[in-house]
Amino acid sequence: MTSGPSDAELVRMALAAREQAYAPYSNFHVGAALLTRDGRVFTGCNVENASYGLTVCAERVALFKAVSEGSRTFTALAIAGPSDDYCRPCGACLQVMSEFAPELRVIMADRTGRFRSRTLLQLLPEAFSMVPGT
Numbered sequence: 001m002t003s004g005p006s007d008a009e010l011v012r013m014a015l016a017a018r019e020q021a022y023a024p025y026s027n028f029h030v031g032a033a034l035l036t037r038d039g040r041v042f043t044g045c046n047v048e049n050a051s052y053g054l055t056v057c058a059e060r061v062a063l064f065k066a067v068s069e070g071s072r073t074f075t076a077l078a079i080a081g082p083s084d085d086y087c088r089p090c091g092a093c094l095q096v097m098s099e100f101a102p103e104l105r106v107i108m109a110d111r112t113g114r115f116r117s118r119t120l121l122q123l124l125p126e127a128f129s130m131v132p133g134t
């Protein structure tokens with residue numbers, strides 16, 4: 001049984017987390033809010049670096065925060081970007097999500113908080129796995 005905030009509340013938390021984004025190179029500020037099965041929420045923002053390849057997306061920041069604090073079961077992740085379009089996770093983040101939460105629901109929001117959701121399976125139907133047949 002999932003408990004905790006609604007999708008709209010998760011989107012609001014992602015929008016708030018976006019305020020912390022460190023994105024001086026792209027100026028593309030993103031926030032994420034990850035809901036655990038027991039109702040906790042971990043937020044993240046993108047953190048860029050002068051060595052561009054070291055940049056970490058908001059979704060992975062939120063997920064790594066959660067895992068590092070003992071949470072490994074997730075039900076939904078909201079992501080909010082700065083544009084008028086829904087902010088979709090990149091392929092790297094989808095792969096990281098699939099490691100821990102293949103059943104995850106991904107809520108994608110624009111800068112105003114308008115959102116839509118998809119399952120992770122819809123966004124990444126053929127995720128890499130070390131386990132045959134999964």
Ligand SMILES: [Zn+2]
Pocket residue numbers: 057058059060089090091092093094
């Ligand atoms: Zn990403």
